[in-house]
Amino acid sequence: MDDMRRYVLDWYDANRRVLPWRAAAGARMDPYRVWLSEVMLQQTTVAAVIPYFLKFTEKWPDVNSLAAAPLDDVLREWAGLGYYARARNLHRCAQMVADLHNGIFPADKDTLQSLPGIGDYTAGAIAAIAFDRPAAAMDGNIERVLARVFNISEPLPGAKKPLRALAKTIFEGNSYRPGDFVQGLMDLGATVCTPRGPKCGLCPLAQGCEGRKSGAPESLPRRTPKAEKPSRYGHVYWITDGQGRVLIQKREDRGLLGGMMGLPTSEWKAEIPDHSAFGKENPLISEGKVLHTFTHFHLTLFGHRIDAVNTIIPMKGFSWVAEQDCAAAMPSVFRKAVRLFRAR
DNA sequence: GATACGTGGTG
DNA sequence: TCACCAAGTAT
CATH class of the missing domain: 3.90.79.10 (Nucleoside Triphosphate Pyrophosphohydrolase)
Incomplete structure (x- = not known):
């Protein structure tokens, strides 16, 4: 497990993506920007988020300015990004951080998760990325990487439980660069351990990957087929x-x-x-x-x-x-x- | 646990 | 072409 950690961090140091919400390597991240980007990225691609993130941070550079904005302005700027409850919760969350926390985001995962629009994943991601806390944060990328590395063949959503337990083991209890570890795992999932056509030849975890040994890493994680849309x-x-x-x-x-x-x-x-x-x-x-x-x-x-x-x-x-x-x-x-x- | 909730890219 | 999918949350 410690090997996995080192492989991911080394890979991340050499291959980390440059993204508008990311500080330079080793630099402290602004919790407001981490939070805003994580909410926008919920079920949404990086490419779709970037122009919205730039618009929002230019118009509202900090949580207090966003909290002071009329909701309708926030909804107007969010238009086209989808899942509009996110924008309504974003605005409520900004107001709660501004009013209840003096404009300072809490660093504790449980406190973060009590805020509107921040669930299990986003709370862990903010705690880890913005505050370098060893908090569990499992998104779709990490879910896929873990399902492959540990060859979890049970289909989602049933596999959520063992994967969540795995994530808890991996993320909690090790306070060495937890933020970079989370981001490294996500970058790995987004660029190497991709849903289709994984580039196992470039993967720092390929040696110990049980999914790869099983012969069909691309088929993981399995999913129960969805019902037809009416x-x-x-x-x-x-x-x-x-x-x-x-x-x-x-x-x-x-x-x-x-x-x-x-x-x-x-x-x-x-x-x-x-x-x-x-x-x-x-x-x-x-x-x-x-x-x-x-x-x-x-x-x-x-x-x-x-x-x-x-x-x-x-x-x-x-x-x-x-x-x-x-x-x-x-x-x-x-x-x-x-x-x-x-x-x- | 199951369902509601957007959008644009992709093979 | 069209079903599938991407950094999930709320109820």
Whole structure:
């Protein structure tokens, strides 16, 4: 086990990735930047996160400035990154750190985990990376590396338990460079022990890797197959005032796309909607459809345009905005819809 | 423990 | 092309 630690650290010293949230080798990390990057990286690729991280840190360089910002500003900047509960929790967490901890992030894993949006992994990662504490932190990369090195053939999520026990053994109880060890293991998983086509020839752990000896490291970790995604259908509306403005809606602040801006839509149902209900009095102009896949269902939205409706007084939650910049604050599904309508 | 919750890249 | 996947958390 100590060999593994040394191999990973040596490899990390020679191969560590340069990332915007990372300090120079050996330098102290800013807990705010560690926290912000870890939350953004939850289920999200490095490439997708980088521009958002740069935007956020430029606009809000520390936790107090983020805490002082209106939630709607934070949601606007988060638009397009997905999993919007993260942005709502991020803002709540910033306010709690600012108000309850005088703007200083706690270093203790359990205290970190009590904050909104910080779960088992993120709490361990912040404790280890920002404060160099020997805390267990198991993300998908480390899960994969461990499943291969120790040849854990039980499929996920059942394998979570033995993997978690393994992680606890590996991370806790050794206080030599715990932050670098966590990051080294993650970099190794991201660049060498990759989900497909692992580069075992470049791996510092290849010699003792049981998964490699078994002949099919790429098949690890195994997963139980996921259920097929159902489909849902609805309508999306492009309602203009004839003066370059379009009607938008702020969505309910919980649930799917909670608190985000969007175009007005009907409910999304499992049945394909019946257009004939409007009969020949149909005031809508059909504009094609938007296809989008969320985590747990496929969505088809039928587009409709209503032009020059300048007599509408927006109800609560609705407002007129300039067509040009309406998409910026919206999640991707609505950006697709805006693109559809503006292309005409 | 199971489910809700986004998005863009990839083979 | 399209199912799968990537630095998970909350309920």
